[in-house]
Amino acid sequence: MTGAPPLKNDCFALPPGIDWTPVDEALALLRDRLGPVTAVERVPLAQAAGRVLAEEAVALRSNPPQPNTAVDGYGFAGARDEGEHRLPLVAGRAAAGVPFAGAVPAGHAVRVLTGAALPEGVDTVILQEDVAASPEAIAFHGPLKQGANTRRAGEDVTAGAVALTAGRVLTPADLALMAAVGLDRVAVRARLRVAVLSTGDEVVEPGQAAGPGQIYDANRPMLLALLARWGFEAVDMGRVPDDRAALRARLDAAAQGAEAILTSGGASAGDEDHVSALLTEAGAMQEWRIAVKPGRPLALGLWDGTPVFGLPGNPVAALVCTLVFARPALGLLAGQGWAAPQGFEVPAGFEKRKKPGRREYLRARIREGRVEVFASEGSGRISGLSWAEGLVELPDGAVHVRPGDPVRFLPWGSFGL
């Protein structure tokens, strides 16, 4: 008997002559080809959290706008040497928002409260706890430097400076900064609309009765929630059976209503793998078969000019591919920069041998300073995704990880989760 290929015990071994696209090449392709597609709109500051800043935010005002006191105490001019000092007090005080009217003569002090603009004749403040005060005078011990306990005008941000750069996903802290520098309306990008659809005759809606051979649609709720978490507008396009005409029509509708499409299932080479087949047929397939585990059948293409991420059906592969490939790409479309996840090295708490030829992502978490990995690498084992707190990324080449060896850990937080 001839002609039959040798059995592959490891279905992930790189078959001879097959050239899968390395992860970095696929990422570079996405990075080179994609750019912002969303419109710019202006929104009130209070509605800007989580939105993508469309233009530089330039400070209209300095922070702080004027020199002021950082503490409750007494203000006067100049440094004081070591030793005891006694300064007569002028009548009145300076409080935040209620400045002292007039000037403080040299050698005198004035009562000041935190945040008050420094009165004329004051450049130094002593903390009230360090002072013996009477209604007429204060006494304290030096030394005290000139400028002590004060804040310079613009020491944080000066008027005219770029407070925030375009492309940033605005955080609550960014809102504080923009408010402080006098901005009340912000140019942001419209939310990127991303369509999500599941494929497969076997897939049924949670809540419906599931017959034998049917499985609940686990990918769609996960993907819709991920998109919402990232500040995109998730467009639910439902489930499509394994029917090419139906899938074609649904992709058409998705491309009409969204700027990117995530499908799951039907990405590999089987008879019912219609996503990859349709993209190929339409001449719109950019990449298929990526040197990654899980997620090798990830199909990257364009449908009517709209980027499609044809995610594998296995939920673990669907999530990994979304985090690794779709997230930075969607970020670019949405007007953010390219967001590479921030990993760090942690000693392994496991042993693993890996063949060369593809990058691997393992469900992982850190316990007692070591990374542990989920007991199974099966990419239908959804419980491992809930168990994990991030991924371990193993390089494209061969590795033999032994306990204690450093491995790259990517916490869910580094993917914006």
Ligand SMILES: Nc1nc2c(c(=O)[nH]1)N[C@H]1C(S)=C(S)[C@@H](COP(=O)(O)OP(=O)(O)OC[C@H]3O[C@@H](n4cnc5c(N)ncnc54)[C@H](O)[C@@H]3O)O[C@H]1N2
């Ligand atoms: N001969 C080959 N077979 C397979 C290959 C291959 O290269 N050659 N690749 C395997 C890998 S790796 C993966 S991953 C899967 C992914 O393939 P598809 O994208 O075509 O996915 P399906 O076959 O449609 O489904 C795979 C699996 O996932 C379940 N599924 C699908 N959709 C959902 C959903 N929305 N929620 C939950 N589970 C879902 C589906 O029932 C299957 O069990 O292909 C391998 N095969």
Ligand code: MOO
């Ligand atoms: O590697 Mo598939 O991508 O098993 O899930």
